[in-house]
Amino acid sequence: MSAARNPMRDRNPLRDRVAFAGAATTGFVPRNSGRSMLSLTAQASIDVLRQCGLTAADVDGVCGSLVPAPTMQSALGIPEVSWFANPAMPFGNQVAAAVSAVHSGLCDVVLAYHTAYRLPWNTMSSLKDPFRRSSGTAGVSPAPESLFGSVGYTAWASRYIHEFGVPKEHFGYVAINDRANAAANPAAAMRTPITMDDYLGARMIRWPLSLLDMDVPVDGADAFVITTAERAADLPLPAVLVDAVALGATAHNEEEQTDSLRHHGQHVTVNALRARSSFWLDDVDVFFPYDGFTIITLNWFENAGWCKPGEAGSFLEQHRDPATGKILIDGRIPVNPHGGALSEGGTQGSGHVREAVHQLQGLAGERQVPDAKRALLTLGGFFFNAQGLTLRRAD
Amino acid sequence: MTETATAAAGQVSDEELLARFPGQPVDHDSAAHYRGRLAHRLLINRCGDCGTWHQPPRPVCPACWSSNVVATEVAGTGTVHLAIFLHQGPPAPGVDYATPHPVVTVDLDEQPGLRFTSTVVDADRERVRVGDRVALEWIDRGGAPLPVFRVVEAAGSAGGESA
Structure with missing residues (x-):
């Protein structure tokens, strides 16, 4: 099929018309919490609605991940909704859907949420909890030779190392930065700093990636209120405006068939986001590259344009x-x-x-980036799940 | 593979086919591929109109939208594009993660970027690398034939793909 660029791609009528009015979290624990997904998600949702000064009757849209939106509506007694959805993860899909629904007028106030929950696809020890075992989420194991899911990132990490000849330390810079930052985050699951020796000595899971290259399976939930910019301006917390949103994928979006490290979902996402956004790297105050696996983060640095392909590790070393x-x-x-x-x-x-x-609201506590005005988020991986978001503080 | 055996594999019912490949993504669009496995033939979908190969099996040709797609035997030769070693993973008959277990994605010779993923037999961690040339073999896994690869020419040796 034609690869011609859509000339309308820089059309972005939603810019500055939709806003985050608030965000809340339960915090995260790296063990089975003894709570249900619904319990965690309800807690974060009630918290964010209260912080925003809203009641159940103010919500007319519900958009989440694993917990079905109708279940959430019922649990919180939300009287009536005119729009709801449960897009696939990662969370950029929920943001894109909720922002679109608000901008198009399908609803005015969306409760958006995500539950991080320890399930067999990210930790087999989740099955020590009998209620998780019985929840129907155990599923059937794929064959060992499937690249589906996390294995796919490991496979492309092998290609990255082959093509660019970089040392494993380049991946380690990503893991060490995260752990150093988590020390100042009371919501974080893993807060003990790690050294490069710790990183290099971590248990090998799937060569070339080891335990510290992989995200931590946790229990916890985040919840958000997404509404019109006008409505957000009338609510108690500072509004964060949505500048641009993009999701990106290529025709060969299966893990094993993906074209190359120079053409996958991240490249489409970045091209679309750059065309739509009102700012780019020079004006970013805080950067959020996804890091479910260290290889994803190295690729986002390169594809967002901070450095050239294969140079992310050297770039991180310098910065x-x-x-x-x-x-x-x-x-x-x-x-x-x-x-x-x-x-x-x-x-x-x-x-x-x-x-x-929270950074753009000035509510990030001891992690607060001074005078943070603009954030770039590059979420998700390479295949069917690359996503981008630019957010800015309302003036 | 004799003609008779090939025909017998084709006669396996849908129920029997599912039972032979538990947990595998066997459906209307991939059944021909799995029937091919029973006959030790690695079948990949090819368009009967434009000749383009595609993988995994889809009901239409992604290049020309023809529904005339035919599960067609490939030579099973190619070049390792991705290579990893599993130190843990889902339980499977004959798979030893202590070894560890190699998994490779191979660029098949039939078409650039046409890839198939499996394990490599008789090769340790030091002997499987991106760029290796491989050929197809068949092993038994849990009573069903599994297409696997064997390294026939190491990366960097004469005629191999250069890094």
């Missing part, structure tokens, strides 16, 4: 403080200040969005 392990691009721009998926917990992107909202 990190060797004493703390923290990355500060140009001495100014923190990267995943909440600790990311590798250390706050595997939230499939909701943690990155929540931290971006």
Whole structure:
């Protein structure tokens, strides 16, 4: 099929018309919490609605991930909704759907949520909880030779190492930065700093990636209120405007068939987001590259344009403080200040969005980036799940 | 493979086919591929109109939208594009993750970018690399034939793909 660029791709009528009014989290634990997905998600949802000064009757849209929207509506007693949806993860899909619904007028106030939950697809020890075992989520194991899901990233990491000849330390810079940042995040699951020796000595899971290259399976939930910019301006917390949203995929979006490290979902996402957004790297105050696997983050640095293909590790080496392990691009721009998926917990992107909202609201506590005005989020991986978001503080 | 055996594999019922490949994505669009496995033939979908191969099996040709797609035997030769080693994974008969278990995605010779993923037999961690030339073999897994690869020429040796 034709690869011609859509000339209308820079059409972006939703810019500055939709806003995050608030964000809340339960925090994350790297163990079975003894709670249901619904319990965790209800807690975060009630918290964000209260912070925004809203009641159940103010919500007319519901958009979430694993917990069905009708279940959430029932649990919170939301009287009537005119729009609801459960898109696939990662969380950029929920954001894209909710923002579109608000902008198009299908609803005015969306409760958006994501539950990070320890399930067999990310940790077999989830099955020590009998209620999880009986929940119908155990599923059938694929054959060992399937590249589906996390194995696909490991496979492309082998290609990355083959093509660029980089040392494993380049991946380690991502993991060490996340852990250093998580130390200042009370919501994070893993807060004990790690050294490069710790990283290199971590248990091998699927060569070339080891335990510290992979996000942490956690229990917890994030919840958000997404509404019109006008409505958000009348609510108690500072509004965070949606500047641009993009999802990206190529025709060969299966893990094993993906074209190459130079053409996958991230490239489409970046091209679309750059065309639609009102700012790019020079004006970013905080950067959120997805980090479900370290290889994903290296690719986002390269594909967003911070450096050339294969050079992400060298770039990080130049822009990190060797004493703390923290990355500060140009001495100014923190990267995943909440600790990311590798250390706050595997939230499939909701943690990155929540931290971006809090940073732009000035509510990030001791992690606050001074005068943060604009955030770039590049969520998800390579295949059918690459996503981008630019957010800015309302003036 | 004799003609008779090939025909017998084709006569396996849908129910029997599912039973032979538990947990595998056997459906209307992939059944011909799995019937091919029973006959030790690696079948990949090819368009009967434009000749383009595609994988995994789809009901239409992604290049020309023809529904005349035919599960067609490939030579099973190719070049390793991705290579990993599993130290843990789902339980499977004959799979030892302590070894560890190699998994390769191979660029098949029939068409650039046409790939098939399986394991490699008789090769340790030091002997499987991106760029290796491989050929098809068949092993038994849980009573069903599994297409696997064997390294026939190491990466970087004469005639191999250069890094």
